[in-house]
Amino acid sequence: MPETNLNSQKNEEIDLLDLFKRMGRSISRFLNFIGRGFLASVVFLLKNWLPLGLSLVAGIGTSLLLKTVFPPIYKGEIVLKSNAVSTSEMISFVNRLHVFCTEENTPMLASSLSIGNETAKQITDIRAFWIIDKNNDGVPDYVDYMNNHSVYDTLDIRMADRLDIRIKARSPQDLGIVKSGILKYILSDSLFRQRNNVRIQQNQELLTRLSYDIKQLDSLQKVKYFEETRNNIPKTGGQIVFLQEQKTQLVYTDIYNLYDRKQSLELQQLIYKDIVTLISDITIPFKPITRTLYYGVVVIPLLFFLTLIILIMIRNKTSLKETYNRF
Numbered sequence: 001m002p003e004t005n006l007n008s009q010k011n012e013e014i015d016l017l018d019l020f021k022r023m024g025r026s027i028s029r030f031l032n033f034i035g036r037g038f039l040a041s042v043v044f045l046l047k048n049w050l051p052l053g054l055s056l057v058a059g060i061g062t063s064l065l066l067k068t069v070f071p072p073i074y075k076g077e078i079v080l081k082s083n084a085v086s087t088s089e090m091i092s093f094v095n096r097l098h099v100f101c102t103e104e105n106t107p108m109l110a111s112s113l114s115i116g117n118e119t120a121k122q123i124t125d126i127r128a129f130w131i132i133d134k135n136n137d138g139v140p141d142y143v144d145y146m147n148n149h150s151v152y153d154t155l156d157i158r159m160a161d162r163l164d165i166r167i168k169a170r171s172p173q174d175l176g177i178v179k180s181g182i183l184k185y186i187l188s189d190s191l192f193r194q195r196n197n198v199r200i201q202q203n204q205e206l207l208t209r210l211s212y213d214i215k216q217l218d219s220l221q222k223v224k225y226f227e228e229t230r231n232n233i234p235k236t237g238g239q240i241v242f243l244q245e246q247k248t249q250l251v252y253t254d255i256y257n258l259y260d261r262k263q264s265l266e267l268q269q270l271i272y273k274d275i276v277t278l279i280s281d282i283t284i285p286f287k288p289i290t291r292t293l294y295y296g297v298v299v300i301p302l303l304f305f306l307t308l309i310i311l312i313m314i315r316n317k318t319s320l321k322e323t324y325n326r327f
Contacts, residue, residue, distance in 0.1 A: 113181030
């Protein structure tokens with residue numbers, strides 16, 4: 001019996017060693033394959049440096065040509081705080097203008113923004129985006145231009161009270177006109193106005209009630225100090241007095257909480273009384289965004305990879321022809 005166990009143990013050790021050897025050989029073959037592929041790629045690029053270099057030159061030249069041929073586009077952004085409706089509703093509402101731009105519906109765009117048709121023709125895009133707060137610390141960090149932020153992300157969240165609106169136009173002077181048109185477009189919506197009026201009215205009613213409650217608590221505090229405490233002075237010890245002071249401190253906490261709510265509502269009534277509040281105004285740019293780099297980041301890699309694919313096809317034309325003939 002012991003010999004059987006010993007033989008079994010030796011067989012297991014041999015199998016384990018064989019497994020490690022196979023894994024080592026597989027890793028070695030994989031690394032050799034990667035190394036050979038890397039060296040082959042380097043040699044291929046060096047042998048074909050002239051056509052690949054010409055593709056880069058052609059990409060730069062094409063980018064310069066596109067910059068010259070197409071009219072310049074200027075970009076500006078504003079940040080709004082939505083007071084009467086949710087940010088998601090406001091983004092959807094503003095993005096109706098984006099649809100008008102993509103469909104080149106100039107009359108509807110001009111009518112919505114209360115501007116002339118000639119000015120509307122100069123607008124290339126208007127679009128609203130979420131602002132992302134990283135680490136959920138209440139500080140805006142970046143704009144989700146790609147609209148790929150996950151709503152299930154609890155660490156980096158969409159800010160619930162503000163949005164970013166990006167404006168693109170062919171003239172920098174039109175950016176300010178479009179900004180004013182967007183604000184008119186939002187403020188003229190009848191449903192938004194009604195909801196904002198209801199909000200202001202409710203806030204005012206709540207402010208009145210809070211002021212009344214603060215006075216009542218203040219009166220209660222005076223009663224506790226000057227009447228109840230005086231009538232309940234203990235004959236011995238100070239334990240009961242300590243408990244009475246603790247109850248009075250609870251009144252202080254309630255008063256401070258009511259003051260915090262009152263100040264927040266007063267802020268809403270004074271500063272954030274409109275449907276939206278302009279937090280960050282537009283900055284008129286001196287240079288367009290459609291510079292050489294704007295086109296180059298797309299054109300240069302595209303021409304380079306097209307040239308690379310053509311060279312690979314030429315290099316392997318015999319194999320490709322044989323594969324084609326099989327089908």
